[in-house]
Amino acid sequence: MILLVRVDERLIHGQVTVAWRGALDLDAFAVVDDELAGSDWEKDLVLASAPEGTAAEVVTVTDAVRLGTIGKPIPAVEWSLFSRLPAPGQSVLRVWTLNR
């Protein structure tokens, strides 16, 4: 179940892993970013930020849309979703569904 969608170019970071995770009892994080999803090095870097005991994935926008619309997260856990900041003029929805 998606509990939180956050557009934040810091991706998985302290405010999310400490404050929001505690408030919402999050147990998994999905970072939505095509560029990161295509780079193993960057992906590993981002995933290293996930706290112990949580699951984390970096997924493409296409996969994120599938997760959101079909409602079948990759592992059977709750997800929170992140993306980088939208370009000027882009809406959050556009970032979420069409572009990072």
Add this chain to the structure above:
Amino acid sequence: MIRAVLVCHGELSAALLTSAEEIVGHIPDVFCISNRGKSPEIVRQEIIRAASESAGLSGVLVMADLFGSSCWRCAMEATRVGTGVPMAVVTGVNLGMLLSFSQKRDNMDFPTLASTMAEDGRRGINGPVFSSEGGT
């Protein structure tokens, strides 16, 4: 000369340097970077700028406060970009690590100093030592 770049949340970088200098006096060639109010891109650029080549620079040790944090990630990304100067990133910077850096930077080669800083930072964490009332 080996340079230190401190990359921390809030005022921690500047506070660490100020506190260390109260103990050992001026520590040259230490750059302090805060992530407060800055995008990761800005922080990354500041690290790259601070770690860029200048005369006599043989290495740059980037000390971030928190493993997994955006500060750490920016530092790691800066190493990927490269500045023409060898760079290493350690996390968990504390006063002991910075003091150790100030004392050892002129006596070790860069890779040895980087490893020693990580070790000295760990060595600064001790305890718990419980009071006589005890603890379990």
